[in-house]
Amino acid sequence: GAGVSQSPRYKVAKRGQDVALRCDPISGHVSLFWYQQALGQGPEFLTYFQNEAQLDKSGLPSDRFFAERPEGSVSTLKIQRTQQEDSAVYLCASSSRRQGAGANVLTFGAGSRLTVL
Amino acid sequence: GQQLNQSPQSMFIQEGEDVSMNCTSSSIFNTWLWYKQDPGEGPVLLIALYKAGELTSNGRLTAQFGITRKDSFLNISASIPSDVGIYFCAGEKGGTSYGKLTFGQGTILTVHP
Numbered sequence: 001g002a003g004v005s006q007s008p009r010y011k012v013a014k015r016g017q018d019v020a021l022r023c024d025p026i027s028g029h030v031s032l033f034w035y036q037q038a039l040g041q042g043p044e045f046l047t048y049f050q051n052e053a054q055l056d057k058s059g060l061p062s063d064r065f066f067a068e069r070p071e072g073s074v075s076t077l078k079i080q081r082t083q084q085e086d087s088a089v090y091l092c093a094s095s096s097r098r099q100g101a102g103a104n105v106l107t108f109g110a111g112s113r114l115t116v117l
Numbered sequence: 118g119q120q121l122n123q124s125p126q127s128m129f130i131q132e133g134e135d136v137s138m139n140c141t142s143s144s145i146f147n148t149w150l151w152y153k154q155d156p157g158e159g160p161v162l163l164i165a166l167y168k169a170g171e172l173t174s175n176g177r178l179t180a181q182f183g184i185t186r187k188d189s190f191l192n193i194s195a196s197i198p199s200d201v202g203i204y205f206c207a208g209e210k211g212g213t214s215y216g217k218l219t220f221g222q223g224t225i226l227t228v229h230p
Contacts, residue, residue, distance in 0.1 A: 004159070033216050042120055042205050042220030043160065056217060091159050095216060106216060108159030 002026075004109035006092050012115045013082045021077045021112045025094030032075050033106060034067055035091040043091055049075060082116045089113045123206050123221025130196055131229050138204060138224045139190040146208030149182050149189040150218065154203045163204075164191070196228050 005024040013019050025032050030051050035043035036059075045059040051072035060067070064083075069075040079086055090113075093106040122141045130136060140149070148167055152160035164175050166182035166189060173180055179192045189206055203225050207218040 031216055035218075040222075042123075042207070042222050043218070044120075044220070045217045048216055056213075059217075093159070093216075105162055105165065106218070108161070110157065110159050 004092055004094050004107055006090075006109040006112050008112060009110065010113050010115075012117065014117055015082060015084060017082055018078065018080045019082055019114060021079075021090050021114070023075045023077070023092030023094075023109060025073065025075070025092070026096075026107060027073075029094035029096050029107075030072070031095040031097060032069060033093040033095075034075070034077050035093065035108075036061075037089040037091055037111070039088070046077070046090075079114075082114075084116050087114055087116045121206055121208060121219055121221040123224055125224060126222070127225040127227070129227045129229065132196060132198060134196055136193040136196055136200070136226060137190060138206075139188065140206030140208075140221045141188045142208060142219075143187070145186040145210070146219070147186070147211040148209040149180070150207040150209070151178075151180050151189070151191045152205045152207060152220075154205060154223075156202075160205055193226075196226075198228050198230055201226055201228050 007022050032049040034046040037043040047067045048056040049069040052069050064080045066078045089111040091108050091111045093108045095106050150165050151163045154160045164173050164180040169186050170184050171182040177194045203223045205223050206221040209218050
């Protein structure tokens with residue numbers, strides 16, 4: 001597609017449930033990023049993939065958060081045993097450039113809004 | 118996590134007025150970016166700055182990369198109603214921190230017709 005597509009757009013989960021959020025990056029983009037945006041805050045970095053390799057996961061808040069991109073295109077962010085503090089908008093972004101290839105432009109998706117009750 | 122210091126937090130202005138917002142950091146960034154986010158959407162890039170001292174314009178928008186590499190500002194001239202939204206600054210350190218953006222907390226802009 002023309003842009004970054006995320007699904008579901010809205011997810012309500014009961015505390016303790018597992019959730020999976022999907023990201024379809026722009027076709028051919030090698031780099032993919034996940035960010036978390038709490039209400040009233042700017043986005044915060046979670047993790048970075050170059051093709052299928054997860055090169056940086058330093059922003060994942062706990063071991064309940066797991067991300068994968070097995071074929072180097074679609075990515076899934078999984079949150080296990082959700083807690084109320086996980087409520088946020090999860091943004092995916094992609095870029096045509098790879099690490100070290102100069103300045104980049106990230107294109108963000110519209111996000112998946114997660115509410116944990 | 119770390120966020121950049123962005124001010125003001127919100128602005129209420131009349132259509133036609135100019136707007137200025139800025140962002141500061143205690144650490145150096147190699148790239149400064151300004152994004153706009155509308156409700157229910159992801160951030161959209163407005164301006165990217167890659168060199169200290171650089172002044173860049175995009176239509177009615179002008180942004181500068183501070184000489185110290187620890188700050189940036191964004192000006193919007195002759196505001197119009199569609200300028201309404203949340204504006205974020207973001208810095209990138211480059212190298213192994215590629216794409217790992219640090220965002221400000223945002224400036225909420227309201228434009229009265």
